[in-house]
Amino acid sequence: MNDLTPDRDERVANLKGMGCSRKRVEDVRFTQGKGNYVDDVKLPGMLHSDFVRSPYAHARIKSINIDAAMALDGVVAVLTAKDLEPLGLHWMPTLAGDKQMVLADGKVLFQGQEVAFVVAKDRYIAADAVELVEVEYEELPVIVDPFKSLESDVVLREDLDPTADGAHGPRKHHNHIFTWEVGDEKATNEVLDEAEVVAEDMFYYHRTHPCPLETCGSVASMDKVNGKLTLWGTFQAPHVVRTVASLLSGIEEHNIRVISPDIGGGFGNKVGVYPGYVCSIVASIVTGKPVKWIEDRMENLMSTAFARDYWMKGKISATKEGKITSVHCHVTADHGAFDACADPTKFPAGFMNICTGSYDIPVAYLGVDGVYTNKAPGGVSYRCSFRVTEAVYFIERMIEVLAIELNMDPAELRRINFIKKEQFPYKAALGWEYDSGDYHTAWDKALKAVDYDGLRAEQAQRVEDFKAGKTRKLMGIGLSFFTEIVGAGPVKNCDILGMGMFDSCEIRIHPTGSAIARLGTISQGQGHATTFAQILASEIGISADSITIEEGDTDTAPYGLGTYGSRSTPVAGAATAMAGRKIRAKAQMIAAYLLEVHDDDVEFDVDRFVVKGAPERFKTMKEIAYAAYNQAIPGVEPGLEAVSYYDPPNMTYPFGAYVCVMDIDVDTGVPDIRRFYALDDCGTRINPMVIEGQVHGGLTEALAVALGQEIAYDDMGNVKTGTLMDFFLPTAWETPNYETDYTVTPSPHHPIGAKGVGESPHVGGVPCFSNAVNDAFKAFGLRHTQMPHDHWRIWKTANGLGLHD
């Protein structure tokens, strides 16, 4: 009766489930230029917009004259703060509990700040009209240094009561935002005071920018007949945008539809809410027509959310044998003009308190002071979970400096301080409970793969050759071992503006046995349509090719907090598995009924339920799906659907071991990456090919940041790196070959054991590249040199060490 071909292996292969390197289904349209991005949204009668932006970093606005602009044929409206004020929309709340000007209200606080919003019949007229808006400025003193800001009499934020608490407690100065403290400073200082060895240094993690290929934009369409607002936009968290838009505008949430179409990269840049989104909504309400706002590259770099800008002062203590006894970290965090960091609300410095890293450190302290300056707001997590890149850079540089102080090999210093496998779950001194890890195995595998001892011997010979005048190239060996903290997160301690950070999946099986699953997340290139289908395929026995994954439309997708901080797989991936298991439970009842046996007498097998001990008696998921809709089954509702909202019990803690081998030309400052080895442990691996792609991308962005990518300002607050000529975005040419490797330590609390991987390579990569540069000069007395390691800064380091004499 039942045909037993294809055999089990073939059925597993046909499923394209977890563990298979299924090709990305998204790439068919992306590689053919058939994606549908925000700028591809074109609606009848749609108007276009452009911003008048401040040329000054700090100035009072004396007047704005829009007459000439309004007189230009084709200009429909020019909005200023005065127009938004009656709606209460001239300012908006930030994700960090601060507020931010939508359009300049009396003064401007950073170069590129939005001053007026021009709406016109086409994009060219809008750009012409921008030049006709006359703004009279009175320049004010500019502050671009956070340390000077805390000593300055100049009040940046005149809107704030200097004596009142901020969103995160008391403020020490009118330019101070918050102090955040974790750990035991007294106990830490006591250990430091009596320690055998103490190393300290100041690590500046420079300001940079996620710079997604697609800039930010939105199209707002207010239908005045039915009262519905539709908003397309570059949103990493569309559901949050809908809720915030509803709260701000007073439009009921069911009357707002937010759509994130294809998104050309986010990397944290598209988490927050920008003035352009708000202005396009207001303009659509005012004009009754759809209004599009698309920023250009310079606007994206100058005014949308930056990343990092952390001055991290660290002290670490150890025994003479190298056992670390404490770590103390104080951060001066430059947040720019408004505190618009995208962090869970209770964490004003994100998860910076993961800064004890992968090491068993008994006592620690972290203090963070947030500061206002005349720079663009932001402080997003550029391809990392909240401030984890800063934390890992801090500890991985701290370890290297300590190794110098101890005169010990930095690989060995790491090894003797790693949290041991048997210590997991491990409660760290700064509060986090690491779910799982096997650091020693990963480290040993990495060092063996690169022949670490051989590299050190080669490096020693190189130093001799250099000193003997035989070469002008030095060799650096960069090491890093990182622990990420991703998958925010448990609703009990992670929320954004009060919205708990769960995520969701809703599955509908069609009668013929194919399916659609909708999630609260949104892919920006991660390949969710590929990988979530694989999770489901393995859970419900329907081929991934027969499962559509849909995200980003708040009218159809279940509520979720979106995609950033490597949270999609840990949270929405878990919801997907859990929803799939609900489907499977119902399918089991149906199968048992169809096979005329008890529920407990059938078991799931790849793509079917079989009667235990009788493999020829089975019902495939396709047959079960058909029966679910078309056969009256006593006591069972028709249909086959499930939904799961998943609140994770803990974060997940991916980790990895990276090694970079670099040759540095001391005369030109040009680094050449000879080898890069990356071992990642992201728990259960859903799609090895997608993982490898993520690792390559994350490492390339790490290379960019470490070797030159920065948002630099001059003393007048002018952005010096506003175009891709000066802002380093690596191409295939600058990208080295990467060797990828892995170990698998599944998360014990995640339904499928997966931990997330998109950001790990960035988190681990930046310190690895930076350590390689620092390591190259170690033999000549260097302890630490600041990023970004572009040619002239490397040259300056060499010059400072007398290597050009």
Added chain:
Amino acid sequence: MIPAKFEYYRPTDLAGVISILEEHGDDARVVAGGHSLIPMMKLRMADVPHLIDIQDVEGLSGISVSDGTVTIGAMTTQAELIDSADLTAAAPILREAALQIADPQVRYMGTIGGNVANGDPGNDMPGLMQCLDASFTLFGPDGERKVPARDFYEAAYMTEREDEEILTAISFAVPNGGYAYEKQKRKIGDYATAAAAVQLVMEGGNCTFASIAMTNLSDTPIWSEAAADALTGTSLDGAAVDAAVEAMLGDIDPTEDNRGPIEFKRHAAATILRRAIARAASRA
């Protein structure tokens, strides 16, 4: 990144180009490949009310090598320079330099005429043309004239070309000896942090001819006669190379920008020139 309004012209002969230039003076600009001018217009840093696209003008492209002279039409793209076997046989330094300009996509559009005529100190071809002692053919209302590349550049974006003139061709004598175009840049598509064009002739272990030009180290390309003189008549020994480098450093005048401070640029220029001399010598 939206340019201001402009009139677009597409004449089919040089007379048509000149009449538009005569009518509008410096309100008109000729666009060749457009990879410098169009971004400047989009950034609204260049105000060009009248844009003259010369891609339909006959006779402005092509490479010929005859009677010891190389002639290159202004509309010849960097990609065509790279692909030309005749040119590479006659003056291989052009191919070496062109391969270091921008990226393949830009090189399919960017032309040698636009590169030399724009007067951007970051462009690679002007220095190279000075090294080769090329001359530029300018065509205007009064007909044709030739200007040596070494006299063409006055300051950044300021050249000998009159507003009513168009640069139509470049020519130079087939160079002898060894060559090198050495360029340090931060990344693909970048202008030089420092670049050096070197041609050398060696006879019996002695340098009998040298020509050296530097790129992006002043507001014009720098042809360093003194640096060349320091090498001529020597065996390119250490002292001679040191003297050439010193002479070159006396001629350049770099400014600080995102590529680095002046002292770094001077050091990089010295290093790049040393490498260029060594490579040229190895080929001489």
